[in-house]
Amino acid sequence: MPSLNEEELFLPSTPGKFKDRSNTMHRQFHRCFASTSTLFLWALFLVALTASYLSFQSFVESGSRYLSSTWGGIQWEKQVRTSAQIHRANGFSVLVTGAAGFVGTHVSLALRKRGDGVVGLDNFNDYYDPSLKKARKSLLNARNIFIVEGDINDSPLLAKLFDVVAFTHVMHLAAQAGVRYAIENPHSYVHSNIAGLVALLEACTTANPQPSIVWASSSSVYGLNEKVPFSELDRTDQPASLYAATKKAGEEITHTYNHIYGLSITGLRFFTVYGPWGRPDMAYFSFTRNILQGKPITVYRGKNRVDLARDFTYIDDIVKGCVASLDTAKKSTGSGGKKRGPAQYRIFNLGNTSPVTVPMMVGILERQLKVKAKKKMVEMPGNGDVPFTHANISLARRELGYKPTTDLQTGLKKFVRWYLSYYGYSHGKSVK
Ligand SMILES: O=C(O)[C@H]1O[C@H](OP(=O)(O)OP(=O)(O)OC[C@H]2O[C@@H](n3ccc(=O)[nH]c3=O)[C@H](O)[C@@H]2O)[C@H](O)[C@@H](O)[C@H]1O
Numbered sequence: 022m023p024s025l026n027e028e029e030l031f032l033p034s035t036p037g038k039f040k041d042r043s044n045t046m047h048r049q050f051h052r053c054f055a056s057t058s059t060l061f062l063w064a065l066f067l068v069a070l071t072a073s074y075l076s077f078q079s080f081v082e083s084g085s086r087y088l089s090s091t092w093g094g095i096q097w098e099k100q101v102r103t104s105a106q107i108h109r110a111n112g113f114s115v116l117v118t119g120a121a122g123f124v125g126t127h128v129s130l131a132l133r134k135r136g137d138g139v140v141g142l143d144n145f146n147d148y149y150d151p152s153l154k155k156a157r158k159s160l161l162n163a164r165n166i167f168i169v170e171g172d173i174n175d176s177p178l179l180a181k182l183f184d185v186v187a188f189t190h191v192m193h194l195a196a197q198a199g200v201r202y203a204i205e206n207p208h209s210y211v212h213s214n215i216a217g218l219v220a221l222l223e224a225c226t227t228a229n230p231q232p233s234i235v236w237a238s239s240s241s242v243y244g245l246n247e248k249v250p251f252s253e254l255d256r257t258d259q260p261a262s263l264y265a266a267t268k269k270a271g272e273e274i275t276h277t278y279n280h281i282y283g284l285s286i287t288g289l290r291f292f293t294v295y296g297p298w299g300r301p302d303m304a305y306f307s308f309t310r311n312i313l314q315g316k317p318i319t320v321y322r323g324k325n326r327v328d329l330a331r332d333f334t335y336i337d338d339i340v341k342g343c344v345a346s347l348d349t350a351k352k353s354t355g356s357g358g359k360k361r362g363p364a365q366y367r368i369f370n371l372g373n374t375s376p377v378t379v380p381m382m383v384g385i386l387e388r389q390l391k392v393k394a395k396k397k398m399v400e401m402p403g404n405g406d407v408p409f410t411h412a413n414i415s416l417a418r419r420e421l422g423y424k425p426t427t428d429l430q431t432g433l434k435k436f437v438r439w440y441l442s443y444y445g446y447s448h449g450k451s452v453k
Pocket residue numbers: 198199200238239240241291292293294302303304305319320321322329330331379401406
């Protein structure tokens with residue numbers, strides 16, 4: 022049986038019909054043309070199929086990003102706008118980064134209390150117990166302050182925030198804190214204190230209007246300086262920790278943005294801030310916990326058994342310094358990403374001006390808690406600590422009217438009262 026040729030394969034057979042050879046050429050041409058256009062149609066179909074598959078994929082991806090994202094959407098924008106609303110004459114709308122942090126929470130509350138609009142931003146990382154940050158968030162939510170959950174490195178998020186609200190000020194407190202933790206996790210400092218800072222400044226630069234920026238530097242920039250008290254005019258090129266180095270870098274970076282883009286910048290060098298809702302990684306906080314739980318505490322000592330000392334500064338005094346900085350900040354001068362004139366650039370020490378040694382701080386805690394600490398005196402490990410800090414605050418006093426009023430005894434009393442009410446205290450064991 023003869024096999025079917027290609028022509029027959031693709032044409033329906035017409036049994037009993039004579040095949041007219043005179044039309045063969047024409048038919049072949051026609052079929053050839055028909056098969057080319059079929060191929061073309063197939064190719065077109067495949068291209069269309071691939072294109073729709075790819076666009077479906079990107080739709081699915083963006084959709085899932087939207088669904089998994091903690092920000093965005095009409096409801097979210099409404100919450101941001103409402104939170105940013107100003108409730109006093111000539112008030113501010115302030116973006117507070119690190120709003121669920123220790124200082125961020127207190128500053129946000131103070132601003133809201135006087136009628137400023139406040140939108141918080143915090144990534145709720147687990148450097149220390151995130152449940153404390155969530156509790157601070159609840160505190161803020163109860164005062165109608167909305168906290169956006171997100172990272173300062175998230176440029177689309179920052180752009181969106183500035184798109185939704187014309188912030189007059191940014192209070193930038195988000196950072197990787199802690200002096201000694203930098204040995205364990207150096208990259209976290211670069212991520213938050215360098216890359217995150219740059220991402221924020223970029224967003225502020227292109228925002229219209231550009232906000233004025235007040236941000237947290239640190240007393241640690243004075244590093245190994247021996248001349249006391251530390252003045253803003255002193256050298257700051259001998260950092261003893263990566264934390265200090267990133268804060269110092271922040272001062273240089275903000276200066277660059279001030280110079281090129283006209284951003285108004287105020288950097289605040291905080292001196293060992295303490296108080297209610299504080300950071301559990303700090304000595305006064307972890308000592309309190311250990312003392313109550315009957316656990317030993319490690320007290321570092323300097324060379325030749327010299328006690329370490331800090332210019333411990335109470336949170337309420339720091340808040341006053343932050344708010345005064347916002348109040349006295351001049352407007353940024355840039356617009357459309359371009360500088361239009363010189364802009365304000367300031368740096369202030371915010372300390373207490375009366376250093377206290379660490380063993381004295383422990384003594385105060387013992388008296389407040391009515392429990393004797395099990396002290397282990399250990400030579401200060403060379404992991405970033407400095408032997409003492411002491412702020413000269415003349416500049417802040419003159420320019421901001423800054424005047425700290427809380428001594429360590431009074432401040433720790435308030436802290437201990439908060440600690441016991443928050444964590445509870447039963448039979449020497451702290452709960453929660
Ligand atoms: O001013 C700042 O810019 C920084 O202040 C804070 O750093 P510090 O002044 O180092 O505070 P903190 O850790 O409470 O140690 C206090 C004292 O206790 C000693 N210390 C500490 C721990 C310990 O186990 N034993 C001990 O003796 C220790 O040797 C030190 O002498 C912030 O954490 C930091 O984020 C930054 O803001």
